[in-house]
Amino acid sequence: MIVFDRVSKIYLDNSVALREVNFSIEPKEFISIVGPSGAGKTTLLKLFLAEEKPTEGAIYYDSTNIHTLNKKDINKFRRKVGMIFQDFRLLPNKTVYENIAFTMEVAGRTDEEIESDVPHVLELVDLASKVWNFPHELSGGEKQRVAIARALVNEPEVIIADEPTGNLDPANTYDIVQILKKINDLGTTVILATHNKGIIDLLKRRVVAMEAGRVVRDDKIGKYNE
Amino acid sequence: MFWTKLKRVARTGFFNFWRDSTVSFASVLVMTITLLVIGLISFSSAVLDTSLAELRNKIDIDITFVVSAEEEDILNIKHSLESLQEVFLVTYISREEALTAFKERHSSDQSILSALDELGENPLGAVLNVKAKDPSQYASVAEFLEGDNTLSSDGITIIDRVNYFQNKKAIDKLTSIIASADQLGLALTLFFALISILIAFNTIRLTIYIAKDEISVMRLVGASTTYIQGPFVVVGIIYGVTACLLTLLLLLLITYWLGNTIENFFVGFNVFSYYLRHFLEISSIILVSGVLIGVFSSILAVRKYLKI
Numbered sequence: 001m002i003v004f005d006r007v008s009k010i011y012l013d014n015s016v017a018l019r020e021v022n023f024s025i026e027p028k029e030f031i032s033i034v035g036p037s038g039a040g041k042t043t044l045l046k047l048f049l050a051e052e053k054p055t056e057g058a059i060y061y062d063s064t065n066i067h068t069l070n071k072k073d074i075n076k077f078r079r080k081v082g083m084i085f086q087d088f089r090l091l092p093n094k095t096v097y098e099n100i101a102f103t104m105e106v107a108g109r110t111d112e113e114i115e116s117d118v119p120h121v122l123e124l125v126d127l128a129s130k131v132w133n134f135p136h137e138l139s140g141g142e143k144q145r146v147a148i149a150r151a152l153v154n155e156p157e158v159i160i161a162d163e164p165t166g167n168l169d170p171a172n173t174y175d176i177v178q179i180l181k182k183i184n185d186l187g188t189t190v191i192l193a194t195h196n197k198g199i200i201d202l203l204k205r206r207v208v209a210m211e212a213g214r215v216v217r218d219d220k221i222g223k224y225n226e
Numbered sequence: 227m228f229w230t231k232l233k234r235v236a237r238t239g240f241f242n243f244w245r246d247s248t249v250s251f252a253s254v255l256v257m258t259i260t261l262l263v264i265g266l267i268s269f270s271s272a273v274l275d276t277s278l279a280e281l282r283n284k285i286d287i288d289i290t291f292v293v294s295a296e297e298e299d300i301l302n303i304k305h306s307l308e309s310l311q312e313v314f315l316v317t318y319i320s321r322e323e324a325l326t327a328f329k330e331r332h333s334s335d336q337s338i339l340s341a342l343d344e345l346g347e348n349p350l351g352a353v354l355n356v357k358a359k360d361p362s363q364y365a366s367v368a369e370f371l372e373g374d375n376t377l378s379s380d381g382i383t384i385i386d387r388v389n390y391f392q393n394k395k396a397i398d399k400l401t402s403i404i405a406s407a408d409q410l411g412l413a414l415t416l417f418f419a420l421i422s423i424l425i426a427f428n429t430i431r432l433t434i435y436i437a438k439d440e441i442s443v444m445r446l447v448g449a450s451t452t453y454i455q456g457p458f459v460v461v462g463i464i465y466g467v468t469a470c471l472l473t474l475l476l477l478l479l480i481t482y483w484l485g486n487t488i489e490n491f492f493v494g495f496n497v498f499s500y501y502l503r504h505f506l507e508i509s510s511i512i513l514v515s516g517v518l519i520g521v522f523s524s525i526l527a528v529r530k531y532l533k534i
Binding site: 059076083089090094098102103105108156167 | 227230234241242245246317346439440443444445446447450451453
């Protein structure tokens with residue numbers, strides 16, 4: 001269970017990114033965080049990944065305050081979380097295979113596990129034929145599918161997707177949403193930050209709406225604008 | 227797991243070096259120039275040292291004794307001079323040897339030789355040639371000679387003249403030139419070494435700056451500091467080793483080409499044979515410098531992007 005307990009983030013220039021954000025996410029839940037640019041969606045995810053510290057409040061994962069963890073434990077915690085970004089963030093000098101293998105190496109998996117799991121997860125996202133390609137040789141949709149495969153391969157407890165379809169056309173967007181739904185059906189918590197109305201309406205899952213750093217709406221089965 | 231990790235880090239390092247060939251090529255080139263500067267500095271300090279040593283060697287003082295001085299008294303003085311800390315070598319030249327040397331020196335001057343013959347006896351006194359360990363120490367040697375130590379058993383001074391007092395100005399000047407050349411050499415060495423190390427460091431920093439997004443991604447998938455830094459350190463080592471090999475080859479060509487020219491200029495110093503004679507020493511200095519610069523630059527540069 002993830003709990004955001006009265007989380008505020010105020011930057012040094014006094015700009016307020018988050019103000020008293022309060023909500024929790026159950027295991028195996030699929031939650032969408034929506035809102036216009038600057039609403040605080042990305043800041044919320046950055047705080048959850050311990051990339052930044054909250055100015056006030058705390059974020060708990062399974063009743064552990066993430067920001068009290070030391071560096072080593074933060075690394076361990078991050079291995080439980082799979083991440084998907086709008087700009088894919090693949091390692092440009094590594095092939096598709098190596099990009100995915102890298103996350104497994106980081107998690108301390110053996111060479112045998114890597115050799116058997118990487119092709120398997122690439123089949124799941126329908127990219128088995130692109131194993132030895134470099135990221136610059138792939139289309140946007142393919143890159144995002146590699147990123148999903150990378151996020152999935154360590155069987156994370158939580159998947160975070162920050163505007164994963166922001167750079168994709170409608171067909172690819174639909175594919176990615178279907179993959180995320182499938183991942184959630186298999187028991188992984190999914191946190192999706194987006195301002196794509198179409199996706200939210202299609203999903204029919206919980207929606208937390210944000211505006212100017214505050215949670216303004218939290219609906220069990222939400223739509224983008226009601 | 228340790229060996230698996232080490233193997234993975236090394237493999238990633240090699241791949242990164244190979245795949246980023248343009249960046250690697252540029253970095254190796256800059257590093258080669260740095261190491262070349264370090265190599266050439268060690269050569270120039272060797273040339274300087276040899277020339278200064280040669281110069282130091284040329285400074286000595288001659289103590290000429292009166293004709294009537296007893297050999298035993300002179301040898302006593304020689305002995306006490308040798309016991310001085312400052313003195314490196316004292317050579318005794320007897321009256322006969324002095325005469326032979328004098329005759330040899332003027333063998334082509336018939337008038338001097340016949341004048342000598344007319345005198346019938348040896349007009350030259352015995353000489354003690356003194357070499358100090360350092361040119362600055364001649365003053366204290368001269369002071370010693372001015373004291374009571376050089377009196378004969380009868381209490382009369384047997385020293386005719388000491389050419390230190392005639393050459394004092396020249397010796398002092400030479401001494402200060404040698405001292406400042408030494409200091410200047412050291413300062414220049416440090417200056418150039420520092421500048422070139424900074425250039426290499428900045429180049430490596432730039433190559434890592436290019437990879438800063440990559441580093442943050444690695445961090446976010448939970449990679450530990452050593453696991454992220456490792457491959458960069460391996461690349462730094464490869465830069466160092468490759469640049470070292472290139473530098474050694476370049477030095478071979480440069481010293482071969484310069485060998486004779488420099489030998490004519492600085493008597494008795496051939497850089498090419500110096501290079502071959504000290505190859506192991508020079509190559510280790512260059513290799514260690516290269517690897518250290520590569521490793522430290524990488525560690526420092528990556529550390530900046532590891533704060534996430």
